[in-house]
Amino acid sequence: MGIINNLINSLKDNFTMAEFSISGRMTVKSLRKQFKDAFGASLRVYKGAKFAPEDATLASIRSGENVKGGELVCKGNLQVGNFENKMKEMFGITVKVANPDNTKLADSKMTIAAVGREAVATDDWSNEQLQCYFWDTLQNLLIAKGYKIEKRDFSKDVEDYYKSSRFKRYRVTFNIYRTKKKKDVTFSIVMTESYYYGIAYSGEVLKDKALEDAIDGAHPSIALDKNWAGFGTPAPRYAMNFKKMDSEAIGKLKNPTSRAVVMNGVANEIDTLVKTLSDTFKAKGL
Numbered sequence: 001m002g003i004i005n006n007l008i009n010s011l012k013d014n015f016t017m018a019e020f021s022i023s024g025r026m027t028v029k030s031l032r033k034q035f036k037d038a039f040g041a042s043l044r045v046y047k048g049a050k051f052a053p054e055d056a057t058l059a060s061i062r063s064g065e066n067v068k069g070g071e072l073v074c075k076g077n078l079q080v081g082n083f084e085n086k087m088k089e090m091f092g093i094t095v096k097v098a099n100p101d102n103t104k105l106a107d108s109k110m111t112i113a114a115v116g117r118e119a120v121a122t123d124d125w126s127n128e129q130l131q132c133y134f135w136d137t138l139q140n141l142l143i144a145k146g147y148k149i150e151k152r153d154f155s156k157d158v159e160d161y162y163k164s165s166r167f168k169r170y171r172v173t174f175n176i177y178r179t180k181k182k183k184d185v186t187f188s189i190v191m192t193e194s195y196y197y198g199i200a201y202s203g204e205v206l207k208d209k210a211l212e213d214a215i216d217g218a219h220p221s222i223a224l225d226k227n228w229a230g231f232g233t234p235a236p237r238y239a240m241n242f243k244k245m246d247s248e249a250i251g252k253l254k255n256p257t258s259r260a261v262v263m264n265g266v267a268n269e270i271d272t273l274v275k276t277l278s279d280t281f282k283a284k285g286l
Contacts, residue, residue: 018113019075024059024091028052039076040116042102042248046094054236062092080115081108101251103258123256130253131158131191131242134263138189139172141267147274149174157191161242167192175202176274177281185211185229185281187274193243197222197270199230199277210286218280219273232273238266 018038022031028045032054035043045052047061068090074083080097087095097106099118106115125133135154143149149172157170169192176199177185184202189195199215199222200206207229215222215230225231233239240249252262 019073022058022072022074022087022091024057024062024069026058027054028056028058028061029054031058035074038074039112040100041106041112041118042098042100044096044098044102044105046096051237052093058091058093064092067092074112076113076116077111079108080106080110080112083112084108101255101258102248103252103255103261123254125254127242127245128158128162130245130250131161133259134240134242134253135172135191137260137263138267138270141263142174142270145267145271147174147176161191171198177278177286179211179281179286185277185286187270187277189270191242194239194241195234197230197232197234197273198225198228199232200228214281214284214286215277219276221273222277230277234266234269238262238269 020034020038032043032045035041045061047053047056048063052061070090072086072090078086083097084095087093097112097115098104099106099115132155135152135158139149139151143151152172154170157168161168161170169190171188171190173186173188175184176187179185186200186202188198188200190198199211201208201211206227211229212224216224218230219232221235222230222232236248238249239247240253241247242250249262249266252258
C-alpha cells in the first residue's frame with residue numbers, strides 16, 4: 001500500500017505543480033495536447049457552437065472586441081471556472097475542461113489538477129473484445145439507420161489480427177447509390193491499423209471518370225485515390241488505432257460508461273457522410 005500511496009501522491013504533486021504558457025499563436029491541437037500532457041485532464045476548444053479546427057490558431061478563432069491578448073500561464077492549482085473565464089477574457093475563445101477520458105465536463109470549482117486525477121471507470125475487456133464490439137455495434141447501428149448490410153461476424157478476423165504482426169485488412173461493404181446507368185456505388189468501412197472509408201462501384205470496374213467527378217469536392221473528408229473512387233478517414237475525435245490503442249476515441253471505447261456514446265458518434269458521422277455523397281451524386285446527375 002505504501003508504494004501505491006507514494007505513486008498516487010507523486011501523480012498528485014506532478015499535476016498540481018505542472019504549468020505551461022498559452023499564447024494566441026498556439027494552435028488548438030497544441031493547446032489540447034499540452035493541457036493533456038501537463039494535467040491529465042481533457043480540454044474542449046470551441047469556435048462558436050462547434051469544436052474549433054485542430055490546426056487553427058487561438059487568435060484566428062477569437063470572438064468579441066474587448067480581448068486583452070498576451071500570455072497566460074496555466075497552472076494545475078487554478079480552478080476550472082477561473083481558467084475558462086481567463087481564456088475568454090484574454091483570448092476571446094470558449095474552452096471547457098473535461099475529465100481524463102473526455103466524457104463529462106468538470107465542476108467549475110475543482111482545480112485543473114484535481115480533474116486530471118479523477119478515476120476513469122474501466123473494465124477488463126481485451127483489445128480483441130473491444131474491436132469485436134466496435135464491428136458488432138457499428139453494423140447494428142447502421143442497419144438501424146436503414147442501410148442494407150449483410151451483417152458479418154468479425155471475431156475470427158479480429159482473432160487473427162492480434163495473433164499476427166503481418167498486415168491485415170477486412171471490411172464491411174454496402175450499397176449507397178444506384179446510378180442512372182444502373183450501377184451500384186458501394187461504401188466500405190475497412191480495417192487496417194485504423195478504420196477508413198472507401199467508395200467504389202460494385203463489381204470489377206471500381207471507378208471511372210464520372211464517379212470520380214461526382215466524388216471530387218463532395219465532402220472535405222473524402223479524396224480521390226488510386227485504388228478507390230474515393231478514400232476517407234474519420235474525424236480526429238472518432239479515429240481509432242486498434243494496434244496502438246492510444247487515441248481519444250479508444251479511451252472512450254474502453255470506458256463502459258462512454259463506449260455507446262462514441263459508437264453512436266461514429267455511426268452518425270458515417271450516416272451524414274453517406275447522405276452527403278448520395279445528395280451530391282444526385283445533384284451531379286450520376
